[in-house]
Amino acid sequence: MLATPLLLTKELPNLKYASTSHRFDETWAAPLSTLLGLGRAAGADFIEFFLERVNYIGCMAEEDAITSISPRLSTGAGVRVFRGKADCYVSTNDLTFNGLKTALEKALGIMGLTLPGPNAFIPEINLELLRDYATKRNKEQWLGETSSMREMGDVLLAANGKLAQKASHVQSRRAVYFRDWQEVMVAASDGTFARDIRLTQSVGYSLLCADGANRSSINKRVGNTSDPGFLRNWNYEDSAEEVAESAGKMLYADYVESGSYPIVMANEFGGVIFHEACGHLLETTQIERKTTPFIEKKGEKIAHENLTAWDEGLTQDAFGTIDMDDEGMPAQRTLLIENGVLKNFISDRAGSLRTGHPRTGSGRRQNFTYAAASRMRNTYIAPGNYSMDDLFSSIDKGIYCKKMGGGSVGATGEFNFAVDEAYLIENGQLTKPLKGATLIGEAVDIMQKISMCSQDLGLAAGFCGSVSGSVYCTVGQPHLKVDSITVGGR
Amino acid sequence: MAKIEAIASAAKDVAAKLGIQKFDIYGSAVEETSVQVDSGEPQAMKASQRSGVTVRVWSEKGTVGVTSTTDVDAAGLEIALKTASEASEFGATENVPDFSPEATASIAAHESPRCTPAAVDTLLKTLVTAEKELLEAHPAIAGVPYNGLAQRDIERFYINSAGAVRHEAASIASLYLYTKTEAEGKKPRSAGAFRIAHGLDKLDVNGCVKEAADKTISHLNYEKVKTGKYRVVFSPEAFLSLFGAFSNLFNAQSILDKQSLSTPDSLNQAIASPLLSVCDDALHPENVGADTFDGEGTPTRRVPLITNGVLTSFLHSAGTAKRMGTEPTGNADMGAKVTVSANFFHVFAGEPAQETYRLETADNVILIDDLQALHAGVQALQGSFSLPFDGWLIKDGQRISVDSATVAGDIREVLNSIIYVEPEGHFTGGGVCPYIWVDSLSVTGE
Numbered sequence: 001m002l003a004t005p006l007l008l009t010k011e012l013p014n015l016k017y018a019s020t021s022h023r024f025d026e027t028w029a030a031p032l033s034t035l036l037g038l039g040r041a042a043g044a045d046f047i048e049f050f051l052e053r054v055n056y057i058g059c060m061a062e063e064d065a066i067t068s069i070s071p072r073l074s075t076g077a078g079v080r081v082f083r084g085k086a087d088c089y090v091s092t093n094d095l096t097f098n099g100l101k102t103a104l105e106k107a108l109g110i111m112g113l114t115l116p117g118p119n120a121f122i123p124e125i126n127l128e129l130l131r132d133y134a135t136k137r138n139k140e141q142w143l144g145e146t147s148s149m150r151e152m153g154d155v156l157l158a159a160n161g162k163l164a165q166k167a168s169h170v171q172s173r174r175a176v177y178f179r180d181w182q183e184v185m186v187a188a189s190d191g192t193f194a195r196d197i198r199l200t201q202s203v204g205y206s207l208l209c210a211d212g213a214n215r216s217s218i219n220k221r222v223g224n225t226s227d228p229g230f231l232r233n234w235n236y237e238d239s240a241e242e243v244a245e246s247a248g249k250m251l252y253a254d255y256v257e258s259g260s261y262p263i264v265m266a267n268e269f270g271g272v273i274f275h276e277a278c279g280h281l282l283e284t285t286q287i288e289r290k291t292t293p294f295i296e297k298k299g300e301k302i303a304h305e306n307l308t309a310w311d312e313g314l315t316q317d318a319f320g321t322i323d324m325d326d327e328g329m330p331a332q333r334t335l336l337i338e339n340g341v342l343k344n345f346i347s348d349r350a351g352s353l354r355t356g357h358p359r360t361g362s363g364r365r366q367n368f369t370y371a372a373a374s375r376m377r378n379t380y381i382a383p384g385n386y387s388m389d390d391l392f393s394s395i396d397k398g399i400y401c402k403k404m405g406g407g408s409v410g411a412t413g414e415f416n417f418a419v420d421e422a423y424l425i426e427n428g429q430l431t432k433p434l435k436g437a438t439l440i441g442e443a444v445d446i447m448q449k450i451s452m453c454s455q456d457l458g459l460a461a462g463f464c465g466s467v468s469g470s471v472y473c474t475v476g477q478p479h480l481k482v483d484s485i486t487v488g489g490r
Numbered sequence: 491m492a493k494i495e496a497i498a499s500a501a502k503d504v505a506a507k508l509g510i511q512k513f514d515i516y517g518s519a520v521e522e523t524s525v526q527v528d529s530g531e532p533q534a535m536k537a538s539q540r541s542g543v544t545v546r547v548w549s550e551k552g553t554v555g556v557t558s559t560t561d562v563d564a565a566g567l568e569i570a571l572k573t574a575s576e577a578s579e580f581g582a583t584e585n586v587p588d589f590s591p592e593a594t595a596s597i598a599a600h601e602s603p604r605c606t607p608a609a610v611d612t613l614l615k616t617l618v619t620a621e622k623e624l625l626e627a628h629p630a631i632a633g634v635p636y637n638g639l640a641q642r643d644i645e646r647f648y649i650n651s652a653g654a655v656r657h658e659a660a661s662i663a664s665l666y667l668y669t670k671t672e673a674e675g676k677k678p679r680s681a682g683a684f685r686i687a688h689g690l691d692k693l694d695v696n697g698c699v700k701e702a703a704d705k706t707i708s709h710l711n712y713e714k715v716k717t718g719k720y721r722v723v724f725s726p727e728a729f730l731s732l733f734g735a736f737s738n739l740f741n742a743q744s745i746l747d748k749q750s751l752s753t754p755d756s757l758n759q760a761i762a763s764p765l766l767s768v769c770d771d772a773l774h775p776e777n778v779g780a781d782t783f784d785g786e787g788t789p790t791r792r793v794p795l796i797t798n799g800v801l802t803s804f805l806h807s808a809g810t811a812k813r814m815g816t817e818p819t820g821n822a823d824m825g826a827k828v829t830v831s832a833n834f835f836h837v838f839a840g841e842p843a844q845e846t847y848r849l850e851t852a853d854n855v856i857l858i859d860d861l862q863a864l865h866a867g868v869q870a871l872q873g874s875f876s877l878p879f880d881g882w883l884i885k886d887g888q889r890i891s892v893d894s895a896t897v898a899g900d901i902r903e904v905l906n907s908i909i910y911v912e913p914e915g916h917f918t919g920g921g922v923c924p925y926i927w928v929d930s931l932s933v934t935g936e
Contacts, residue, residue: 069577070826072558088535110610149580172748215872258934289635406866412678416878418866438876488876488896488934
């Protein structure tokens with residue numbers, strides 16, 4: 001059988017590719033493999049295209065009215081070119097062959113490379129058969145099965161009405177929902193050719209209560225990645241009960257007295273402590289920048305022996321679940337820490353190239369305007385063997401951090417995070433509510449002080465901001481005890 | 491401008507085809523190039539050309555639907571207008587937004603120079619040199635893990651079916667350098683600096699290097715500060731970031747939504763020390779890339795927010811202004827629900843101070859240079875904050891770096907406890923502000 005003759009660059013203007021315009025399918029193989037070959041002919045070591053279509057809608061109910069329904073449609077692509085360990089990323093809204101070629105040419109130009117002359121052969125890039133994760137779990141039908149605008153409005157209004165019944169001293173109440181449908185395709189010069197559809201949804205409450213000078217604000221959000229009927233299945237009555245109870249307790253809370261305390265962190269969103277204090281520092285992005293204390297610690301004990309932690313993309317429905325990452329690699333379960341010993345880092349392609357740590361299916365990005373970077377997916381501390389009673393009874397005076405706010409970690413490993421709902425622990429018992437606490441510490445130090453984990457692992461939906469934008473992720477943990485931590489307050 | 495006219499023309503054609511009588515469009519197009527380096531070598535370079543529009547459509551019953559899209563050709567606009575039209579059936583029936591009454595008003599002349607983008611090689615050489623100078627500034631400076639030099643051209647436009655056409659463009663270059671130290675027996679420390687200007691040739695690269703180096707070196711010898719109440723001085727950056735985190739105080743939409751520390755009755759009440767005055771001033775001469783109109787086409791302007799401690803105005807969209815019986819202020823962001831945000835804070839001294847203070851002679855005073863994690867440590871609806879910071883304890887005029895501390899308080903108490911607003915304002919990128927002295931705040935150290 002005769003092989004297809006190689007293309008000459010001068011034939012490019014005459015090519016008539018007919019890629020499907022409304023979906024990413026096999027018809028994209030020919031133009032993308034030509035462009036990848038063109039990039040290789042120009043001298044690039046590696047080229048990757050990322051294509052994206054987004055159909056997003058947000059909806060908000062305030063008091064008893066829908067005040068916002070906001071659809072957003074987005075299409076774009078990015079091309080990443082590597083030469084040695086340096087790389088360049090160019091993004092564009094133009095998904096025509098010429099638009100993608102212009103983006104490629106720009107990326108090559110920035111890397112000091114130029115497209116070959118008119119008589120150069122374009123090397124063949126043999127893309128694999130399309131690995132189509134969108135054919136799994138009926139994903140092609142997901143968008144059509146999600147709630148209509150009318151249903152969004154109906155559910156949020158009913159939910160907000162329920163919140164009004166449950167809460168007292170309400171100053172304002174909001175119910176918010178979004179649905180983010182995303183189709184992506186990745187094609188790379190190593191033959192990667194993959195497609196996926198993601199459906200991320202989130203719904204929640206924001207409640208502000210006021211009584212004279214006393215104020216409390218509580219937010220509660222739940223998320224999902226694979227149930228088109230998620231909104232209509234939302235148990236808003238239970239959520240309203242929980243939010244109203246928290247806001248009521250915090251309304252008259254005293255400000256926490258600053259100092260160093262033992263604390264019990266609640267499960268679910270309490271996992272933000274691990275996300276900030278350790279998770280970010282295990283990303284190869286941090287190794288590249290030398291901004292993590294764990295660079296040379298693989299195989300060494302970096303945490304208390306009672307601590308085991310995972311980062312993975314496979315938990316059904318969890319907010320950070322992905323079938324493949326944004327570099328076309330299947331997600332996996334990555335054991336980060338086992339009984340205190342550092343086992344693995346979280347790595348994307350560039351991180352792997354620059355640090356030598358293997359890729360873990362963790363190359364993620366907010367959208368096509370960002371190059372992928374090593375990012376967490378579902379990250380959690382594994383359950384331990386202690387009971388809740390064990391944790392509380394070990395504390396004479398401390399703080400129970402029931403609901404965490406956001407946090408961050410800096411270049412030196414110092415982290416911080418806010419506590420939205422807290423209680424004083426005295427002699428093993430919860431006594432009074434506290435507010436205004438910020439927990440601060442250093443990663444290396446705190447990991448040794450997470451000494452007790454209970455058995456009730458819980459996951460919570462969150463948003464993580466970093467070099468490749470804001471991505472959906474899960475934090476999680478069982479209830480755990482930190483022997484001591486600095487608490488900033490009044 | 492040709493592209494804007496093409497979009498306007500296409501939108502009118504599509505709207506007519508779909509039977510849409512009333513619509514408006516706000517959009518932008520950005521061309522950007524940025525570079526990062528690591529140990530003298532290029533690491534990550536990035537370029538993008540992106541555009542997007544937000545389309546509002548009014549239904550026959552007067553409700554509004556909105557859609558955003560990155561497809562600005564005729565086909566993309568048609569889908570967006572159709573989707574917005576569908577959404578309009580579910581739009582709010584009360585306080586429905588309308589065109590700004592000032593969408594066709596004349597705009598004050600404002601010079602916003604355009605610059606020819608520098609070559610990527612030039613960006614790289616500039617950043618490599620800056621990194622090298624920073625690494626050579628002190629042996630303990632081991633790296634500049636966060637750095638970036640970017641240049642961007644931004645075009646914005648607003649059009650509506652009543653004939654409004656706005657367009658403007660700006661060129662911006664920016665640089666950030668963030669160091670990390672390694673010294674025997676010491677914890678790693680870090681510090682950074684940022685600069686922004688109309689173009690690379692106007693960017694104060696040397697000043698950025700010097701500031702980052704000076705700050706880093708000043709943090710090498712650090713001490714734990716004792717927990718307690720301290721007189722605190724906020725740097726311009728720190729004060730503006732704290733003030734901005736509580737901007738719901740002036741935000742008319744937040745006030746109408748009861749998501750604010752203010753109420754409609756707060757106007758003309760004292761909310762700060764009489765020593766303090768603040769304006770939102772998009773057209774301030776030092777505002778690089780100033781917007782001359784907002785997302786509804788309303789011209790921007792100088793809005794006095796606090797005058798000698800008294801709350802003198804709110805920031806408005808067309809809708810909030812109508813509801814509160816006043817004029818829009820050029821602070822609207824178009825969306826399904828029009829939101830309001832500040833443009834550029836100008837903080838300055840109000841009434842003359844009875845007593846003046848100087849850092850050079852201060853004792854037992856905390857100078858807060860940079861507040862961190864505002865997204866986590868600020869309870870904007872409660873007024874409280876608890877934030878880690880970088881700064882120094884001033885002892886007999888000497889600066890001692892503070893290790894791992896937080897400052898906590900209530901913004902209303904902070905504003906009322908201001909004892910001195912220094913006379914000299916400093917440009918920070920997001921505003922102009924002097925050093926601000928506050929009588930007493932809780933600091934948690936050891």
